[in-house]
Amino acid sequence: MAGRPLGAARRNQVGVLRRASTRTHVYTVLRRAIVSLELPPGQALSENELAARYSVSRTPVREALIRLADDGLVEVVPQLGTFVSRISVRDVVEVQFIRETLERASLPHAIKRVSAADEKRLRRLLDEQEEAELEGDLQHWFTTDESIHRSLLEIGGHPKIWPIVSSAKAHLDRVRMLTLPDPGLLHELHSQHRDIVESVIAKDRRQADQILRRHLRLAVDLLEALEAEHPDYFLLDADDA
Amino acid sequence: MAGRPLGAARRNQVGVLRRASTRTHVYTVLRRAIVSLELPPGQALSENELAARYSVSRTPVREALIRLADDGLVEVVPQLGTFVSRISVRDVVEVQFIRETLERASLPHAIKRVSAADEKRLRRLLDEQEEAELEGDLQHWFTTDESIHRSLLEIGGHPKIWPIVSSAKAHLDRVRMLTLPDPGLLHELHSQHRDIVESVIAKDRRQADQILRRHLRLAVDLLEALEAEHPDYFLLDADDA
DNA sequence: TCTGGCGCTCTACCATACCAGTATTGCGAA
DNA sequence: TTCGCAATACTGGTATGGTAGAGCGCCAGA
Incomplete structure (x- = not known):
């Protein structure tokens, strides 16, 4: 050698x-x-x-x-x-359920505990993401996306949820990647981030939960269309592990 | 050759x-x-x-x-x-939150989907656990405990939750192990299993949820006492990872 | 007696060699 | 031409060797 x-x-x-x-x-x-x-x-x-x-x-x-x-x-x-691994529709749906369940469960705690420093940090991340969006820097956009979700979990006092969500996110982002680059979707996601953060700061539990839920479901809503478009990326329904 | x-x-x-x-x-x-x-x-x-x-x-x-x-x-x-790793009280509490959140979220789905075959399987596991309890076979008791919780998740259509819960359970069981052998606790846990399963079969969402919640909190309720009893097993509160 | 520094030892980390299977492929026979 | 079989060229799984770094104890010097 x-x-x-x-x-x-x-x-x-x-x-x-x-x-x-x-x-x-x-x-x-x-x-x-x-x-x-x-x-x-x-x-x-x-x-x-x-x-x-x-x-x-x-x-x-x-x-x-x-x-x-x-x-x-x-x-x-x-x-x-x-x-x-090929993408299993069933797994993606379930992983999405896990993520949604955990993030939503943590949100009320974040609303209770959010501090002024947290607000500042969240708003800075939002600005950073907006910048990444305008520059078309996808990599950076995804980094800030992770930071925002992780920060919300940490503020809620549940940092250990992040590794689980992160693992789920990997599968969901792979699906999302099939729809990108769609600047409209990116913009909508960022806009939802801002709305969630503002709802948390305003301590509006219902609204925050509602938007977060819609936010997290955006990826999977298009699943069937994507599966039809990229059949070789997906696992056949019959297959199980 | x-x-x-x-x-x-x-x-x-x-x-x-x-x-x-x-x-x-x-x-x-x-x-x-x-x-x-x-x-x-x-x-x-x-x-x-x-x-x-x-x-x-x-x-x-x-x-x-x-x-x-x-x-x-x-x-x-x-x-x-x-x-x-030493036991971190904060981590145990958080891991307990994660487990409780996921298992409770899946329970309504299990109630919707439970079949006659599922009922039979669950009751068989309960009997098996009772037998293990009477024989004082702790190892077997824990095995059936895992089977019962995993089965409920699978019936709910969320098999992928199990690995997460299992990882959480490892930490919680380590705490629980500090209280064993306490035959009274074992019996209470088994009794709760039975009540949960029967509530699921009876499709009583509120009762099932209530018992499951109490069930899952039993381990952490004694945390402070245990920490005082076995200080060398625990991490100091100041430490963070 | 106390202190500072050198070196021994033990650690996990990474590189490499060997092993046991599996799919492919090429060749010989039908 | 086609079929069957065996050699082969991979695969990941395991074993082993070498390296840098961290901790600790011994020992010299104050």
Whole structure:
């Protein structure tokens, strides 16, 4: 093979971020690629190939794939291969239910506990997202989307809900990605964010809940149309895991 | 050459039937040991030592530890060690909230969808649990406990909630384990199971919800007392992750 | 006696080698 | 031409070796 491990001198090869472990880095990169559909559902992933592409060994790649498998984003079949999981309509609906249930349950607590500093932070995130929208920076838009939802959970005193919602979001965002770039949808989502935040600040429980619910359902409402449009991305209804 | 001996190829090192992957096996064993407090909070776990104890290599041990870290049951500190996580009161409360929210949200669906076959299955599980209770077989009791809760989620059409609840349950059961063996508590929990199932069958939403809620809160109600009794098992309130 | 620094040891992390299966493919026989 | 079988070229699973970093204890010096 090519060069042998040279120790610390070689450690910086992958990216600027040396802080996180290699495994986390690979996990992050792969996850982003899957959610963005850059790696389409059904795509075969080879541990060897990925290791070569990112110039790391198989070990961290493998560990990243295990985490992705736990997230349901890939399926690893022993002695056969690892594949980007196809989208299961049933799973998406259920994952959406989980997310909606948890975020809505936390919202009243956020309304009770929101502080002036929280308000400032939320409004800053909203502005940041608006900027990303105007600039057409999808990546940044999604980052702020996560920040807003995570912040609301943290304000509600339920930070541990976020990892669950985040895992759900991955599947939902993959669906949403099929409808993008639709500037109208993006704008509507951002507008809903603003309405939710303002309702929380105004301590209007009913309105906040109503908008959040509608907000979270936007992705799945178009599911059937998307399935017809991209049949190869979806799992057949008969299949179960 | 003469080729490999095909008959012997089937033989897997340990003759204990056809077990899942080593990684899963180690994960299961370790998880059970942690939840049962056989491995107490704060206990240091060494990859090398575990590998030696279970007569496997470090790789599957390491991968199992990563999964346990995702579950929040262990904490791995690079270049230092891996430790059974201490119990954080705040986390237990939050995890309890998550579990309660999801199970209660699914319950109405279970009431709508419960079939005759489901009823039979649930009652069989209840009988099985009663038997385990009478025999004092804690391990079996916990198994049926899991089956009952999982079944209710599946009947409600939300099987994907189970992994989340299961992860939450691990933390809650660890707390509960501090109160056992208390035959009175065990009996009360079983009795509540029966009441919940009967309410579901009777399609009494309000009663089912009420009992389930009380049922799920039993573990955390005693938290403060337990923390006073076993201070070394708990995390100090100041600490955050 | 106390303190500061050097080094030993143990850790998890990553790289690599080996193993046991599976799908493919190419070749020989019908 | 077509079919069956066996060698092969993959796959992921496991075992093992090497590396940097963190903690701790010993020891020299004040």
